[in-house]
Amino acid sequence: MSEFFERNVEVIQRRWPSLSERLLVEDASLLQADLVEGLGSTLSINGIQLTSRHDRTREARLQADSLPVDSPVLHVYGTGLGDLQMELLQRAGLGRLYVHILNGAVFALVLQLLDQQQWLSDPRVELLYAGDLAEIQLPFFALPAELVLADDFNAKIRDRLISETHLTFNNREFDPQAPDIVERLQASLGLVQADHDVAELFGLCKGQEIFVIATGPSLEQHFETLRTILGQAERPLFVCVDTAYRPLLNHGIHPDVVVSIDQRISARHLPPEDTVDITLVYMPMVDPQVLAAWQGPRYAGYSASPIYQQLRRQVPKGELYVGGSVIHPAVDLAVKMGAAQVTLFGADFAFPNDKTHAGWSDGDLGPQLKAAKHWVLDGHGQRIKTQLNFRSYLCELERFIAGHPQVRFYNSSRAGAKIAGTAFHPELAS
Known part of the structure; x- marks a missing residue:
């Protein structure tokens, strides 16, 4: 167990004890994980980059800009490397940030490799598995990589997220x-x-x-x-x-x-x-x-x-x-x-x-x-x-x-x- 993992899980155990029990049995060893480097670096899981390999912060800023600035409650689907969460938590008017896990094993792996304590410790954050709820929550941003990597438990919510994202495109034929x-x-x-x-x-x-x-x-x-x-x-x-x-x-x-x-x-x-x-x-x-x-x-x-x-x-x-x-x-x-x-x-x-x-x-x-x-x-x-x-x-x-x-x-x-x-x-x- 890595030092990062111990510290990250300590926060999760304190704040969400039942969720931490589920995370501890996630098997990250089944994932093919690679470091991918460019102007910066990121993690690739089963051939899918979790974030940009050039500028994770700028990417997170672009993602955050798609969400309403004045909304007191926001939802992020997928945990990524924590960049979008950190960007959104800079908003003074944000009262609650729900982070929905789309792949438990991916999140467990990230907890082993990177320090996620800052956003996990923020009292405005609520952490849950996406599949624990029957329906998607608005307004949201869904991390593209984890829509691909979503596991079986969270698949129904993944499908709803993708359907919602494609809605305008799908309706284009009905003018x-x-x-x-x-x-x-x-x-x-x-x-x-x-x-x-x-x-x-x-x-x-x-x-x-x-x-x-x-x-x-x-x-x-x-x-x-x-x-x-x-x-x-x-x-x-x-x-x-x-x-x-x-x-x-x-x-x-x-x-x-x-x-x-x-x-x-x-x-x-x-x-x-x-x-x-x-x-x-x-x-x-x-x-x-x-x-x-x-x-x-x-x-x-x-x-x-x-x-x-x-x-x-x-x-x-x-x-x-x-x-x-x-x-x-x-x-x-x-x-x-x-x-x-x-x-x-x-x-x-x-x-x-x-x-x-x-x-x-x-x-x-x-x-x-x-x-x-x-x-x-x-x-x-x-x-x-x-x-x-x-x-x-x-x-x-x-x-x-x-x-x-x-x-x-x-x-x-x-x-x-x-x-x-x-x-x-x-x-x-x-």
Whole structure:
């Protein structure tokens, strides 16, 4: 045990005794640590530099400048080498600085190598593991290196941090004045005016169970079960997302409701044949040719997106929640219809068994397996491949679930991402 470590841990033991016990069992020996030199020096962990190797202080100053000067409470995610903490603690108006550990082993290693007593001893500092809280705290700065190095325990918070950081970039495509959006909404106007209001469906299934079916690879485990349940007199309502519709049809399963929101959905995804008894719930960005060809009842609704602001005033309709994926309005529809229990199928947010979707070839629905550079934890606690937007969709679904504690949410599979707020279905999840 190094002299630095003893002194650093002494402070932590005094101020946060239970946290110090956790730190003492972190295994820093599993990390590949190297000194990297430039105009200055820094520490590289598993090939990732914790800070600049040229001017750590200037870098910390730039990071600090991104946070509001007048905020009495700030949050730093990742511990780094202590530079950002020291910079922020120079602010006289700062009353509390929360430092959230993203990788316990990395922090334990830094405690062995560098003196961190000054910021650890400051009475304004609160130290905790990021994963101890279910949600991110604002305003924050997340140290980029530790977003990459985040360990399994803190992975859910890492995903929320990255999703929040990318929010503005991800929303760039949804400009209400964009010509393609204006043109599509104008083309859909007549259908929206003539079709039912999605709000007419709200409350129709009070106290019932609803199956919400997405297109993740784990759906393939359940085709036979779903077909059997569909034939029962007393059964849950089947609500599926648009891309799950064709794979379900191919296995003899006709859902009760299909939900579609995406302008890229075509008749290839939603073939109109034999749809007389199937309800289509849609948002006006869906191709009007696809809508017009649908033989069954159509119900229009909106999201909170600014692109629907004018149309919402012109033709009032009910609203469904959208967090980037069609899974969100499908789940919200189930809740607003009055479901007491929602069971998710194919809600994987990842690529289990090295597949992207059930019933579609690699790349048919956009992402290819080779594009999967990120990971989430599955229902077995193992890392599985995914991509950033899937992690963002997962975060938003988990937030939605947390906001509806009156509904029981079940996940039908452990193969995909573990979804906070759901339980594994006792009969369906293997």
